[in-house]
Amino acid sequence: xxxxxxxxxxxxxxxxxxxxxxxxxxxxxxxxxxxxxxxxxxxxxxxxxxxxxxxxxxxxxxxxxxxxxxxxxxxxxxxxxxxxxxxxxxxxxxxxxxxxxxxxxxxxxxxxxxxxxxxxxxxxxxxxxxxxxxxxxxxxxxxxxxxxxxxxxxxxxxxxxxxxxxxxxxxxxxxxxxxxxxxxxxxxxxxxxxxxxxxxxxxxxxxxxxxxxxxxxxxxxxxxxxxxxxxxxxxxxxxxxxxxxxxxxxxxxxxxxxxxxxxxxxx
Ligand SMILES: Cc1cc2nc3c(=O)[nH]c(=O)nc-3n(C[C@H](O)[C@H](O)[C@H](O)COP(=O)(O)O)c2cc1C
Numbered sequence: 001x002x003x004x005x006x007x008x009x010x011x012x013x014x015x016x017x018x019x020x021x022x023x024x025x026x027x028x029x030x031x032x033x034x035x036x037x038x039x040x041x042x043x044x045x046x047x048x049x050x051x052x053x054x055x056x057x058x059x060x061x062x063x064x065x066x067x068x069x070x071x072x073x074x075x076x077x078x079x080x081x082x083x084x085x086x087x088x089x090x091x092x093x094x095x096x097x098x099x100x101x102x103x104x105x106x107x108x109x110x111x112x113x114x115x116x117x118x119x120x121x122x123x124x125x126x127x128x129x130x131x132x133x134x135x136x137x138x139x140x141x142x143x144x145x146x147x148x149x150x151x152x153x154x155x156x157x158x159x160x161x162x163x164x165x166x167x168x169x170x171x172x173x174x175x176x177x178x179x180x181x182x183x184x185x186x187x188x189x190x191x192x193x194x195x196x197x198x199x200x201x202x203x204x205x206x207x208x209x210x211x212x213x214x215x216x217x218x219x220x221x222x223x224x225x226x227x228x229x230x231x232x233x234x235x236x237x238x239x240x241x242x243x244x245x246x247x248x249x250x251x252x253x254x255x256x257x258x259x260x261x262x263x264x265x266x267x
Contacts, residue, residue: 062079066174081137083135089253089258100133108129109125109128151248153249156235162180164250166262170260173214175201176246190235196232203228
């Protein structure tokens with residue numbers, strides 16, 4: 001009787017029952033690898049689409065805060081009305097050192113060369129970039145009509161990122177809106193409620209003495225209703241965050257120098 005040659009690893013594996021432990025582990029591992037490959041390929045191939053959507057979303061928000069967004073509008077075409085410029089906060093001057101179409105404000109805030117750690121930090125942002133991208137909008141006659149300024153700060157649960165639209169006089173607010181936050185729907189997330197957003201339209205930043213007077217609170221400040229945005233009901237903490245961040249960005253550490261130049265007509 002001839003002796004049978006010893007079977008190889010794969011032959012022995014093949015002969016195992018389907019519900020054996022090695023085969024169960026093999027199927028589980030193969031399935032995991034296959035699924036993770038699909039997820040990785042999807043993530044990599046969809047990245048350009050995600051980036052394009054992010055850019056479009058930002059453009060939509062800028063159009064909205066400036067009152068230029070309508071359903072069905074060609075976003076890229078409408079956005080061409082804006083001139084992006086990189087602004088140096090300390091001097092209030094535009095910088096020619098960066099390309100405004102590609103400058104990344106958030107990356108700049110993390111870059112020690114382009115940002116500074118805040119000692120007083122009412123907006124709870126930790127670091128502030130020395131440069132930010134602002135958007136200029138001209139009227140039909142080619143004169144400056146509005147500036148759209150980015151701002152951000154902490155609410156109750158999250159950092160709110162948004163834009164404020166200020167008229168060419170550097171004092172009248174056209175609108176404010178946030179495009180990213182994680183406040184609670186129905187409470188802090190009511191910052192997105194069109195009714196609340198509309199409260200910002202026509203409010204003023206500085207009173208007649210030049211003092212920053214804009215306030216988000218349950219009661220109006222001494223300066224009066226022109227400077228008052230009603231705090232959100234049931235969301236005092238988010239409202240306080242918005243009050244802090246607006247005051248911070250409109251103040252000396254933020255756009256004060258630039259706003260003063262706007263008032264002088266020097267932009
Ligand atoms: C689950 C949960 C989520 C909340 N989310 C928010 C929020 O996003 N923003 C906020 O200001 N308050 C939020 N609050 C309420 C605050 O804890 C606090 O009660 C409120 O800000 C007080 O506002 P009021 O003085 O207008 O009532 C939340 C409360 C709970 C229980």
